[in-house]
Amino acid sequence: MxxxxxxxxxxxxxxxxxxxxxxxxxxxxxxxxxxxxxxxxxxxxxxxxxxxxxxxxxxxxxxxxxxxxxxxxxxxxxxxxxxxxxxxxxxxxxxxxxxxxxxxxxxxxxxxxxxxxxxxxxxxxxxxxxxxxxxxxxSSSDDDGEAGENPPLSFELKSLKLDHPYPASRGLSAALVLDYGIGFCSKGCLRGYLAIPIRNREGKLVAYIGRWPGDPPEDKPKYKLPKGFKKSLEVFNLDRAAKEPGDHALLVVEGVFDCLRLVQLGYPRTVALLGSSLSKRQEALLCDAAGRGGQITLLFDADEAGRRGAADAAARLSRHCTVRNVDIGEFRHQPEHLEKQELEALHRNR
Ligand SMILES: [Zn+2]
Structure with missing residues (x-):
């Protein structure tokens, strides 16, 4: 909701x-x-x-x-x-x-x-x-306020605790968590949060976003974005996914955990929009990664925002690529909860 x-x-x-x-x-x-x-x-x-x-x-x-x-x-x-x-x-x-x-x-x-x-x-x-x-x-033009870039960070968080139990509770392996550098932060503005590194298309670190491990107390937001960071300019995991061989469709999901879960299940060409709406910048990044006439499969959440976001994204992306908009509602509410067999079934049912 x-x-x-x-x-x-x-x-x-x-x-x-x-x-x-x-x-x-x-x-x-x-x-x-x-x-x-x-x-x-x-x-x-x-x-x-x-x-x-x-x-x-x-x-x-x-x-x-x-x-x-x-x-x-x-x-x-x-x-x-x-x-x-x-x-x-x-x-x-x-x-x-x-x-x-x-x-x-x-x-x-x-x-x-x-x-x-x-x-x-x-x-x-x-x-x-x-x-x-x-x-x-x-009389506005195509400009939707997504000009500019998120500048690469000049530092890395060195003291993150990489063995917090929360990612495991979301079904992520220790190896994957380590590989992506997701760790618990005990100081600074992300204190108490899991810090998730966000890298741009070139693989440069541009932000850490915070995810409260579990249900946050009332005074804490579930997610915390750094000041000035524009999530509409980035597509999570695109730097890695774009390097994968393009013989399978590029899978697009909403959230970081959905994305990581699918990567772990053997779908490394998965990226996340960090939300249910596709910005113009993200549209361009996805089309570029998929290649002209390439294939994109949308696996958004089975809720109203997800279905609406997916319909809009499908309409826009299909001007450049072959798009398949998969409603996962038959199986689960969010892609991260899909079992491997369910994912395979969704792939087969075309
Ligand atoms: Zn109507």
């Missing part, structure tokens, strides 16, 4: 202001949905992106009224907040906070200090556009 854990529950949000300042076009643009909609004057129509309908006119948008309606399965409609609430499967208020964060940067400036940590990458919102004014965003 997708929840916005990073949002302070007492944060002030002016719904009226959000509705008047954020346009439905900006929101559709942000989800990269405008290309699936036909535009005539003030109106847009197309298949409904919320229930993923195929009827080409069921979903209708009025730019001037700043509202939308689905005349198909969801039968819903409303304003920009309603749309994000349904799309993200979060309460109305959390949706308004998200919109504020995405399109009204001055409102969320107070929370910048908190952005260094987040509850769970699985439920974090997709990486957003740079702070822009509504006018600029309405």
């Amino acid at each position: 997708s929840t916005i854990h990073s949002m302070p529950s007492n944060a002030f949000v002016d719904f009226k202001e959000v509705k008047s300042r954020v346009s439905i076009l900006q929101v559709l643009e942000r989800y990269d949905l405008t290309r699936t909609l036909k535009r005539s004057a003030d109106r847009l129509s197309g298949p409904c992106p919320l229930h993923r309908g195929t009827n080409p006119t069921q979903f209708r948008v009025s730019a001037s009224k700043n509202c939308w309606n689905c005349f198909g399965a969801c039968g819903r409609g409303g304003n920009v907040i309603d749309f994000v609430s349904m799309r993200e499967a979060v309460p109305f208020r959390d949706a308004a906070l998200l919109l504020q964060e995405w399109f009204m940067p001055e409102k969320s400036a107070l929370r910048v200090a908190e952005s260094a940590s987040f509850q769970s990458h699985r439920s974090s919102p997709p990486a957003g556009p740079p702070p822009v004014t509504p006018v600029a965003a309405a």
